[in-house]
Amino acid sequence: MFVSISYLKGLIIDLDTFKYEHSKWLNIHKGMKLLFFSTNQILLNNIEQLDQRNFYLANSNPFQFVFNIGSFLDFFSILNLRSHEVAFVSSSLERIQLLQKHLPIGTIYISKSQSLNYNDVGKLPDIICQRIEEINIIRNRKNGYLAEVAAESTVNKARLEKLQLVKTELDNDHCFTILSGGRYFNTKDPRSSTHQLSKRILKSKDNQLNNSHLFVSIYIELLNLIKEADSIARIPPRKGKPDRFYKIINSISKTIDIRILNCLKCVKDYPSQKLFSSIDRTSNVKGAFVTDGSVKGRNIVLLDDIVSSGATFRECATELYKNNAEKVTLITLGVNQFHSSWRFKYHKKILCKECDGHMVLRFNSKKTNKPAFFGCSNYYSKNKCKFTLNYSYGLNEYFQATDLTNLTNEDFARDLDISF
Numbered sequence: 541m542f543v544s545i546s547y548l549k550g551l552i553i554d555l556d557t558f559k560y561e562h563s564k565w566l567n568i569h570k571g572m573k574l575l576f577f578s579t580n581q582i583l584l585n586n587i588e589q590l591d592q593r594n595f596y597l598a599n600s601n602p603f604q605f606v607f608n609i610g611s612f613l614d615f616f617s618i619l620n621l622r623s624h625e626v627a628f629v630s631s632s633l634e635r636i637q638l639l640q641k642h643l644p645i646g647t648i649y650i651s652k653s654q655s656l657n658y659n660d661v662g663k664l665p666d667i668i669c670q671r672i673e674e675i676n677i678i679r680n681r682k683n684g685y686l687a688e689v690a691a692e693s694t695v696n697k698a699r700l701e702k703l704q705l706v707k708t709e710l711d712n713d714h715c716f717t718i719l720s721g722g723r724y725f726n727t728k729d730p731r732s733s734t735h736q737l738s739k740r741i742l743k744s745k746d747n748q749l750n751n752s753h754l755f756v757s758i759y760i761e762l763l764n765l766i767k768e769a770d771s772i773a774r775i776p777p778r779k780g781k782p783d784r785f786y787k788i789i790n791s792i793s794k795t796i797d798i799r800i801l802n803c804l805k806c807v808k809d810y811p812s813q814k815l816f817s818s819i820d821r822t823s824n825v826k827g828a829f830v831t832d833g834s835v836k837g838r839n840i841v842l843l844d845d846i847v848s849s850g851a852t853f854r855e856c857a858t859e860l861y862k863n864n865a866e867k868v869t870l871i872t873l874g875v876n877q878f879h880s881s882w883r884f885k886y887h888k889k890i891l892c893k894e895c896d897g898h899m900v901l902r903f904n905s906k907k908t909n910k911p912a913f914f915g916c917s918n919y920y921s922k923n924k925c926k927f928t929l930n931y932s933y934g935l936n937e938y939f940q941a942t943d944l945t946n947l948t949n950e951d952f953a954r955d956l957d958i959s960f
């Protein structure tokens with residue numbers, strides 16, 4: 541789903557990356573304003589000839605030579621829309637990643653391929669479409685990555701099946717396939733402040749919130765996509781740490797026909813992977829896991845909540861393959877996303893209307909479906925402020941406060957001309 545868009549009203553289209561599909565834009569919903577940018581006049585002329593009332597043309601390219609942030613302020617102004625109503629559309633993942641690094645703008649990546657390179661899964665766009673026309677079905681926030689949508693709403697199974705997943709391979713030889721339900725934003729990333737999936741995963745880690753029901757339904761959706769999986773196992777907890785997936789795996793095996801394997805054991809007292817860079821994580825877990833003969837010939841699905849470098853999965857899977865496992869696949873709720881300090885530049889806290897506190901994403905632990913809401917940061921202080929906002933209202937406040945069109949050209953001028 542979009543992390544910075546409330547309801548999509550306009551598209552900023554990177555025309556250079558769509559050279560042969562001009563007429564497809566005619567199929568986009570008429571209520572949406574489309575701005576095409578390119579310095580290639582022939583491409584712009586082709587679009588102009590399509591003669592559409594809601595088409596806007598800009599003879600500029602913010603990605604040419606240096607990345608020009610100011611161009612986007614011009615684009616919002618031409619469209620007469622706010623930044624949380626507009627998404628950037630490109631078939632270049634590189635340009636989407638560059639934009640995401642610098643500005644909180646929604647992104648749509650058009651790509652025919654369903655699988656992503658592992659190097660790219662830490663910088664995922666908001667939405668991946670295989671065809672331009674698919675943009676029509678993603679206008680509201682209830683579309684996008686399966687686990688993210690599921691974490692925000694009660695959706696039925698038929699709906700979940702149509703949502704997108706993250707599929708990738710650690711290597712090219714298909715030995716280390718990863719299937720994930722969405723993105724995970726860690727607490728250093730401002731996107732985590734409004735992202736329910738990230739907060740639910742984080743709170744489950746330290747047992748502050750029981751999300752088993754939600755997580756089990758996400759894992760089952762992922763499992764159903766893995767052909768011929770016959771066994772399920774979890775990445776074993778580090779020594780002395782609680783076995784967080786024990787209950788979840790048991791619930792899964794009660795719902796679908798799959799064997800639980802307690803095949804992996806952690807035999808090395810290694811420090812948390814969080815303390816290491818991607819390169820050092822491989823040596824940190826080296827030799828940490830052992831397995832037994834029960835894995836021979838089995839098609840095993842390993843379960844974890846977040847994948848970052850993939851080093852722990854690789855180590856576990858290597859051990860399983862050494863003991864003649866047939867196939868090992870990892871399923872996770874989210875892929876850890878890289879963040880950049882640029883995002884904090886435009887991040888704002890939602891202020892409390894009754895005190896000097898700010899609003900924090902929380903979950904109502906007393907209710908069975910545990911809905912999210914925003915509660916005042918002074919709730920636990922001496923003066924106990926009880927001000928709350930429901931989730932969608934609070935989210936809207938956040939979009940209004942952080943909208944890039946609040947900024948002046950002078951604000952932006954300081955950020956112009958960033959070198960690649």
Ligand SMILES: [Zn+2]
Pocket residue numbers: 892893894895896897898916917918925926927
């Ligand atoms: Zn307050």
